[in-house]
Amino acid sequence: MLSETQISEFRTRGYLVLRNLVPDAVRNGLLAQLDQWVQESRAHDANYGFDTPDGKARFDLAQGHSAANPRLRRVANPVDISEVYQTLLFEGDLPEALADLIGPNVFFHHCKLNNKFPGADTRVEYHADHPFDPHTNDDGVTLLLLLDDMDEGNGCARLVPGSHRERYSHFRDGRFIGSTDPTLFDEFDGRADSLVGKAGDVCLMDIWTVHGGGPNQSQDRDRRMLIADYRAADAFAIMPPVVRSRFYRRIVAGKPTHVARLREGTMEILEPYPDDSFFGLQGQQAAGETMQ
Ligand SMILES: O=C(O)CCC(=O)C(=O)O
Structure with a gap:
C-alpha cells in the first residue's frame, strides 16, 4: 500500500503522515462511541472500569473532572469494548500499511x-514508546489517528525527526519516569515537528521516535487522538505489557510465529508501575488524587 518514497521517508524521519486516510463515516462512528463514554464518565468522580486484563482502570479522569464538566482524558484499549475500534485497527488499510513497514507479520499490542479537552492542562512529556514495552527486537510502529483537526493551538503531538536513531534514558535516579530527562525538553522543542493535520489523517511513527505535546489552549476545540501500538510478530515482550489488551498479540497481517528475533544491544527495563495511565507516571494526577 505504501510507496518506496513513503517507506524511505518513514525510515529517514522516523514517522510518516498519510493524509485523509480514514473516512468521515468511520471516524464519526469512533467519536460517537467516545462521546457515549464521556457521558457515562459524568457518573464517576475517580478513575473507573477495572474489568481490564491487568486490573487497571480503563477510564482515566483528569483533575477538575465533575458531572457538569467531564474530563475523561484517557480510555485504555477502547478496542476491548467496542467493535468499531476493532474493525478499524484489525482490518483493511491500516494493517496493510503497517505490514509495508514492519511486516509481513504484524501483531496488535495495545491502544488508547x-x-x-479545551482549556485542560493535559500535556505529554517527551518520550519514546519502546522503553514502555521492551521487546526482543524493536520493529514496531505507533499509529496516531487524528480524530479532530489539530495544530499547536489545541495541543497537537510534536515529533522529533531523526530521534528514532538516537537513544535517551527514561530513568532518573534509578527510577523509570515515563519521559526523557526534563533538561532535554527545550532541545526537543527546538527540533520537533508539529503534527498539524485534519481529522482522518494518520501518522505512523517508529517506536523509538521521541514525541510529546503541549496542552489544548483553545477554548472550544477538541483534541482527540487514537493511538495504537503494533509490533513485528517475531518480537516477544521482555516484560508484561503496560496497558494490556484482551487482543494483545492478535495477528493483523501475515501469520504468527513462536520464533523470537533478537536485536543486539542494551535496553532499560522498567519496573511495572501502579498508575492507571502514563499521565500519573509523568506527574499529572488523576481526579481525586493528591501529590504523594
Ligand atoms: O496524545 C498525544 O499527543 C500523544 C500521547 C502519547 O504519546 C502517548 O500516550 O503515548
Whole structure:
C-alpha cells in the first residue's frame, strides 16, 4: 500500500503522515462511541472500569473532572469494548500499511484514546514508546489517528525527526519516569515537528521516535487522538505489557510465529508501575488524587 518514497521517508524521519486516510463515516462512528463514554464518565468522580486484563482502570479522569464538566482524558484499549475500534485497527488499510513497514507479520499490542479537552492542562512529556514495552527486537510502529483537526493551538503531538536513531534514558535516579530527562525538553522543542493535520489523517511513527505535546489552549476545540501500538510478530515482550489488551498479540497481517528475533544491544527495563495511565507516571494526577 505504501510507496518506496513513503517507506524511505518513514525510515529517514522516523514517522510518516498519510493524509485523509480514514473516512468521515468511520471516524464519526469512533467519536460517537467516545462521546457515549464521556457521558457515562459524568457518573464517576475517580478513575473507573477495572474489568481490564491487568486490573487497571480503563477510564482515566483528569483533575477538575465533575458531572457538569467531564474530563475523561484517557480510555485504555477502547478496542476491548467496542467493535468499531476493532474493525478499524484489525482490518483493511491500516494493517496493510503497517505490514509495508514492519511486516509481513504484524501483531496488535495495545491502544488508547487521548482526549485533551479545551482549556485542560493535559500535556505529554517527551518520550519514546519502546522503553514502555521492551521487546526482543524493536520493529514496531505507533499509529496516531487524528480524530479532530489539530495544530499547536489545541495541543497537537510534536515529533522529533531523526530521534528514532538516537537513544535517551527514561530513568532518573534509578527510577523509570515515563519521559526523557526534563533538561532535554527545550532541545526537543527546538527540533520537533508539529503534527498539524485534519481529522482522518494518520501518522505512523517508529517506536523509538521521541514525541510529546503541549496542552489544548483553545477554548472550544477538541483534541482527540487514537493511538495504537503494533509490533513485528517475531518480537516477544521482555516484560508484561503496560496497558494490556484482551487482543494483545492478535495477528493483523501475515501469520504468527513462536520464533523470537533478537536485536543486539542494551535496553532499560522498567519496573511495572501502579498508575492507571502514563499521565500519573509523568506527574499529572488523576481526579481525586493528591501529590504523594
Ligand atoms: O496524545 C498525544 O499527543 C500523544 C500521547 C502519547 O504519546 C502517548 O500516550 O503515548
